[in-house]
Amino acid sequence: MKPAPFEHHAPLTVEQAVSVLTEVGHDGKVLAGGQSLIPILNMRLASPAHLVDINRVAGLDTVEVTPEAVRVGALVRHAGLERSAEAYAALPLLRQALVNVAHPAIRNRGTTVGSIAHADAAGEMPAILALTDGVVEVAGPSGSREVAWSDFFLGALETSLAAEELAVAVRFGRFPAGTGTAFTEAARRHGDYAMAGVGVALTVADGVVSGARASFVSVTDVPSVLDLGPALDGVEPGSGEWDAALDTVAEAVRGHVEPEGDIHASADYRRMLVTELTRRVLPQAADRAGAIA
């Protein structure tokens, strides 16, 4: 239960970090909050020869709100983003999801960008990056590049980040006016990895749904977005038609997810669970969009 020996690097700038990562290649791993990485090291599921500790890199700890996005630097802790009033005003979905990330003591240390770079299918924030049509900002030896969420996640715990690259920030896209969002998940114990989770964004114009999407936790290999527009567009939330539309949504969710069974929950149970959770969060999102009086 102790990590294997490694060499510790403490770069002070993004350039230094990238230069060390380039030097050590696949033997290197970035350490930010470490709340996923250090358990893996402690259990010796991984033993990288080099850890590039970015905690002293300047300029990575800011949250910026622009008209299009909420930009979160690589050293912003989950708790910092959760408490940011500006981020909450611009994109309430962030806080709605973040309070489900483990426990406060973990959120005080773990970083949002780190959990996205870790790309665990049971992680909340990768699903939120997808739902908001977000972008990862990457620094590498030949300059910087931006990667859309759909090109970022390749598989469980696998991203398109090269060994010599550092994710310096992510941008969560903001929704159009009239959009309500909601997030929920079910876990065996409070703060555990979710058996299933779902986030939704629902836009209402002139009293009827004009767009809706969902993304999922723990029931898909990589984050993916399900367009609920075909089921919900033109429907007035809370009307008689709404209940029938939710049945159509449930069918679509059942077909979209690909859960795997394990000791905690069978695949069938997870599929049933995420369908039910989606039914529950859509009225909340509609309510927040101002559609249900």
Added chain:
Amino acid sequence: MTDTTPATETLHDVTVSVNGVRHSAAVPARRLLSDFLRHDLELTGTHVGCEHGVCGACTVLVDGQPMRSCLMFAVTAQDHAITTVEGLCSAPDARTAPTGESMNPVQQAFAECHGLQCGFCTPGFLTTVTAYLEENPSPTSEEAREAISGNLCRCTGYQNIVKSVLRAAEIKAERAEERA
């Protein structure tokens, strides 16, 4: 611990302020903060349970915020201010067991309300609750449960811990009033 360190491992000079006192030790990069506190600084009040962030026994305050000391390396804690359970009381020697008035409100409440049995998980609860009450000085019973949800206790069944959190809030308010 240092005598079991392989000779080939590079040692880092780490200086950390723990309970207001600066401590330095030369440790390998892989030394967890929890082991740094216990083995290198001999502050054994911080307990180590699961070593993967689940149980909460090793929770310490880093710059006032509760964090898992088993999920941090000592080298990363360099120049940060750590508060361990030894630092919660006002006893002159942090290593002396707290008695009477030197206990902080949370420690006194846990003693009064029987918020512990074996005591293994207690240091993590005390640090977590101390920081929580700074943020929310008068929690409801529901909020108290949420506040301690990241700490496991195998003895008490939690009922008395919830009572202790609520009582600690009272004691804290009473002491503030007395001082006013």
